[in-house]
Amino acid sequence: MRLRRALQRTALALMFWAGAVTTSGVALADARDEARALATEGIDLLREGKPAEALAQLRAAEKLHHAPTHLLFIARAQRALGRLEEAHEAYVSILLERLPPDAHEAFRAARREAAEEETAIRKEIATITIEPPDSNDEMALVDGRALDRTRLSYPIGVSEGAHTVEVKAGDSVRSVVHVQAKRGETVPVVFPRVPKERTAAVVSPWPWVIAAVGASGLIAGGATGGVALSTRDDAEAAPSQREGADLAASADTLASASTGLFIVGGLLLAGGAAWGIVDVATLGSDDDRGKATLVVGPGTLGVRLTHGWL
Template sequence: MKLGARALLAAGLFVSATLAPPRVRAEEPTATAEAKAGARAAAEKGTNAFKESRYDEAVDMFLRAESLFHAPTHVLMLARSYVALGKLVLAKEAYHSIVREELAPKAPAAFKLAKVDAEKELAELSPRIPSLQVSTTPEAKNVVVTLDDKPLPAALIGIPSPIDPGTHVLRATAEGMAAPEKSVTVKEGEKAAVVLELAPVASAGPITPVPRPLGPTGPSEGREQPSGKTSPGRIAGVVLMGLGVAGLGAGGVFGGLSLAKRAEADETFDACGVGCWGPPADEVRALDDDANKKGNIGIIGLAAGGALTVTGIVLFVVSKRSPGKAQAKAFVTPWIAPQGGGVVGRF
């Protein structure tokens, strides 16, 4: 997939959870009788669902009807369903597509009435749509911001952008830095702003020395361990190495699944085209989300597996270093951070 095309799709997905209906020319290709009949059936089901407050189902039905046969009346009901669901940004885009459309002189009266209603309802809706400006501080390299687990296009960082009312979750990372997760509740018509404060990622927690066991006359440093027994440290080392190898394997598997999903998303998008919308665009977004989730799991698995494996090796080696002496002062502390993992300790 071309990077430019994918960037356009990503920006569209930030503004709305699914692409809004595109502007349609007044002269539509002649639809088959079967397509028109199917569109009417889907629109009737959508209207019934809307009257019964089943707005998710109504959205699905009107999208299907519009995919079979374009009619401003389908898009108008789609916009109203989005408004009922609180998806104001999507609703605005649907209204806009009707207002921008140039109807033929002989267009049905229902189409002309739908355009009049769309203009009126759009004017009423626009002031209700809130905006959110997301910024990060201090300046950093490779800043990545997510809004509700979806990447926020870099071009939108630092500028107000329309957003649906409700509670949204923000995260940010940068090269060697991260910001704590922050939730923000935006009300209708509100102009909100959030600053995510980046800070260096801690590589490890506080290191506390392990107290040495005391003998009858003081510290037991240098006391001989019973011979012929396996050191507990070596057992723990083997266990941790096993867990680490399992984590690395799981990370590799999910990484491969992520690449496969990403390739499937690319193929689906290429088949659909930049101007696609409705169910095909939903499928592309779902595949991308699935690829991101599997990729994140793969990264966590590799980081945790690597840290556990290194920790197990260190424990095994430390316990083996002095067979006749207790290693009272030795300790290790594994750590995992967004950018990787490892161990620290004193031997």
């Protein structure tokens, strides 16, 4: 019994959902058909030389259902009424819209025609081009009208005369430029770049640590060499041959150790000093300073120098 009631409730819910979807689809189709009828009437009025009445019908059609073709004829009606800046903006809105791959050919044709007419109407109005601000948090404004970054990819149509272009970050005004626009001309606006904060470079202590270790090696090598010479003298003055041989062997070992300390210490001192000198000489910001690196390998000890701009 419970199962039957549950199935009945599920069936009723599915029927309600299907009815809602069907109703929504019918409403959408009705709106599209009504928009098409209004647009057709508007286009006919425009061809009859009645741009004001045509514009009202076309705007009503666009309000019911969006289509690039509506915007194209809205732009043409505005152009016929002498509202050239508004017409230009309508053309640009068509060009900024991303059509899906399966878009109707009429929409693609509307885009092509809008591109041609947008270029042509620029000769009849004044335009401003704005280089996008550095940061996505910043916004450009023309006479207080905010423009998103995508809108800046096309010129902004304005009336002849003085205009104010700003860059804002929130409520803070970063830059202001005043321009004088003339019909048929484009005024480029480029805001000064905000300099990036430069970080102070720090001299690495490691070259000098290595040089100090090398110097210590030289000192130790000298001391070990002195002990080797003293031991050699003791071997020559030894009272017995066996004792002299033992002391001579110790002297040879100390001499070898002294030579090794001299070689390693000298290399470390030279390499560390060279690294440190280059590091200081190339001191600058992180962007343009050089970089020196100690290179140690079999039979190799040197400094590799690279530049921040390479």
